[in-house]
Amino acid sequence: MRAFALIPILFATSLDAQQSPRSGDTLLDQSALTELLRGQEIEFYTGGLAEYYADGSYSYRYALGGERVMGVYEFRDDSFVCTVFNNGFDRCDLVVQSGERTVMVVENGERYPIKFINPMPE
Numbered sequence: 297m298r299a300f301a302l303i304p305i306l307f308a309t310s311l312d313a314q315q316s317p318r319s320g321d322t323l324l325d326q327s328a329l330t331e332l333l334r335g336q337e338i339e340f341y342t343g344g345l346a347e348y349y350a351d352g353s354y355s356y357r358y359a360l361g362g363e364r365v366m367g368v369y370e371f372r373d374d375s376f377v378c379t380v381f382n383n384g385f386d387r388c389d390l391v392v393q394s395g396e397r398t399v400m401v402v403e404n405g406e407r408y409p410i411k412f413i414n415p416m417p418e
Contacts, residue, residue, distance in 0.1 A: 348377075375392060
């Protein structure tokens, strides 16, 4: 069994109040999240880089030259992308369209606008 098959069981909770969308945010269903993020490199204004590989694996690098963490991800139908990291840590992030921007909202409510979404290098 693939590790990310367990994600729906681990994250069967509803939106946390701090992680709720703001007025004007548009939620994305699983199909829209898949189209937006699968096979893409996501660069944040913080310098972080998230990579959503087509096979369901995930990589995040903390700014240029920073530590890289690996895991697996799954897109949910409620605008969440959930990740289980190889170190056992797990999280779900809310992804919304806010006007012209795509924004990731983490568990504590902090919002991280996405700077660029680019296809993964072949």
